[in-house]
Amino acid sequence: MIDALMIYSKLQKAIRKNFKSEEICDYFKDIFEDCSLFLSKTEKIDLLSKITDKKYFAFEREGKISRAVNQSLFKDDDGSITRFFKIMKEKKYDKLSARELTKAFYTIAQNFCCTIDLIKTGDQKTPGTYFEYLIGHTFSGFLDINPQNKIEVLNLDKKATLPTDFIFDLGVGKSKLHLPVKTSTRERVIQVWAHQRVLDGVYGSGRFIGILVCIAETKTNTRSREVIEICLPDQWKIYQMFISRLERVYYLDIPTPYEKLSKGFPQIIIKSFGEFFFEFNQLIKQSSYTSS
């Protein structure tokens, strides 16, 4: 298991140099293969899913169990993920369906997160940062733009910058993307709307397209082995009405209570992550203003 963590630290260095560099794909692939090998030697145990129409399992090793994994989204190692890394490197995402893309990203993300769950104790940070890298690199490669993680804020007295989640500047006259990435959100989600609010305030509403990307909102009771989803749809509506507006929320494993948010008022459009690649151009087009 030392391998995956060693490659992870190389990945970290490469990312600091150039987020969209192609060698990063290779690091993700090597980490994936090492974690797969590790997980293949652990037990898979069924969890008691309290969520309608979703089945979950967990990896178990030496008395520890990993986070919950959605059975229908996690791909067994049939070589398809190895082929997926080639697609990622070439950014030819349209070779797969939205559903297949979502499954590939879900498998890659959970494969690493579950490994960390089993080899470390109480480490939420490493899985979180890894997932940020995975999504950040994907956007970066797809858009051919390196992200920023701080922006200048107008201040009459002195220069000030605000640390942010990923920001992708699509160029003069075009929208900018504000891309927060979280494994899960829980009550911390209000930060995402608050950051969007700051961007709207500083640069004008509509200038930044807010896109939140998450894995899932499951929570496992390690004793009873029950899996539930922790969701706050009514609070999300209040944030979308009174703080700012997110354009999209993409999940790898969409929580059932959030599915309905795409209808009704205020609308919060929740989709599977794989759909991003097929609607991105449209999303940019309808949000962009004309360059002067």
Add this chain to the structure above:
Amino acid sequence: MIDALMIYSKLQKAIRKNFKSEEICDYFKDIFEDCSLFLSKTEKIDLLSKITDKKYFAFEREGKISRAVNQSLFKDDDGSITRFFKIMKEKKYDKLSARELTKAFYTIAQNFCCTIDLIKTGDQKTPGTYFEYLIGHTFSGFLDINPQNKIEVLNLDKKATLPTDFIFDLGVGKSKLHLPVKTSTRERVIQVWAHQRVLDGVYGSGRFIGILVCIAETKTNTRSREVIEICLPDQWKIYQMFISRLERVYYLDIPTPYEKLSKGFPQIIIKSFGEFFFEFNQLIKQSSYTSS
């Protein structure tokens, strides 16, 4: 040590029934005395303060050290705190100076927090909840109003409520207080401005007076035993400009970098907690609207 935790669970029950009940003072007093006894049997060690003009120590027991305690704010057990609980019960805070009040609250809060640091591992929640109770009860008694922790939010289609920090409704035609209470804030502080923003959006700007109460922003490196303050004054300014407006931030141990925020633009008025009791009437008066 079992005593303090046993009384704490009684306190919790009493608070659920009636936040402003006078018996709660007695529970605080009993907890204080038990924790004092416990701490008197531990070692006091000096920390290396990296903060100009502030000295810190910590309690040490069985290889564990507590959070940092400001030497000039923590009162040794000379009976003055026991007398303070009488003042708290009678709500006659003007018997003491603002400085003495701040020291009393600081001592009561840190006395419990340090005890938990030494008898539990990684428990941030119990100290946080205890501090919420302490400040919540103090406001509740002082204002003679029980707080709410959720408010109704207008929604055309159905009833909706938003969970909030403490809300004190001063009555028809008067302001309402929005009172978030945190042992320290770090990067989570944006939530406070975001909640204030929601209240402004739902009920109109100025209707809710936002008052944040914190203990300190110190961080101790347990190895090197250095104490620093983690502060983000530039980010606070951005939140105060672009998310919402907090009327006051009260600290028990004001972080040096935040002292300057009371001057300049945008103004964020930071004061010692003890000053609250002497400016409250003025604060309400200038913020209140006329009843119709």
